[in-house]
Amino acid sequence: MTAIPTLITKRLLLRPMSVDDWEPYSALMLSERARYMGGPFSVRAAWGMFCADHAQWDLFGAGALMLEERNNGILLGQVGINSGPLFPEQEIGWLVFPEAEGRGYAFEAAFALLHWAKNVRRLQTLVSYVDPQNDRSRRLAERLGATLDGNAPRPDPTDLVYRHFA
Template identity: 65%
Template sequence: MTDVPVLRTGSFLLRPMTYDDWPAYAELMASDRAQFMGGPYKASGAWALFCHDVAQWALFGHGALMIEEQATGACLGQVGINHGPLFPEKELGWLVYPGAEGRGVAFEAAESFRDWAFSSLKLTTLVSYIDPGNTRSIALAERLGATLDSAAPRNDPRDLVYRHVPQMAS
């Protein structure tokens, strides 16, 4: 079993998921905001994804971390490195809860987790699978320095694939 890290950024604590994180996660995944993540989901589908995020730590040595604001202790979203049968390559993904968008939360968390993956896991690449209509995530991937990789494998042929490489890590 891999120990789940706790990472500190300038503003956030990236920490292991707990059952207390489930209600806000389930609410987001049931909402229209989950459309870019294959949703909206019923509770059973959201629970399966929640458990998938936790289980990946034991299976692959990476998974998801919750984004907690250090100043308030509020959970603002999640960042994760996904893999397994749902993802052809290791994917850097993020989600931010309502009210936390537009504050740089996803950028700071994704940048920190990406850099951790490259240095600690010695990964040579990560991808982000993004729905073409998710303009905010496309902009974030580009801000992180990822480039569009039209030849990358994907489960959903409509997804855009943005590739992250270690040279981009700060």
């Protein structure tokens, strides 16, 4: 079992999830903003995803971390490494709440988690599954240095697969 890390960047605290994170997480997952992740989701589905994001730490040694602004503790979103039967490969994904979008938080958090995955967990590769219409996530994956992998398996046949440090 891998201890859930707390990562610190210039502006962010990436910390383990808590039940207090459920309300803002579910608000996003039940909204139209979840469309690029297969949503909007029902409360039941969102709760299952929330619990899986946390449980993956015990099951696979990686999972989700919540993003907080360091100077004021405002919750901004989530970054995580997804594993398990729904994911052909370990996947790094990110989400930011509407009020945090466009400020570079997802890049900062994903960069920190990629660094942890490579240097602490010694993962050889990660992928990001991106809806082809999600321009922001496509640009973010590219900014992180990922390249398109047209031959990679994917959970949704329409997803683009971006490969990190292969």
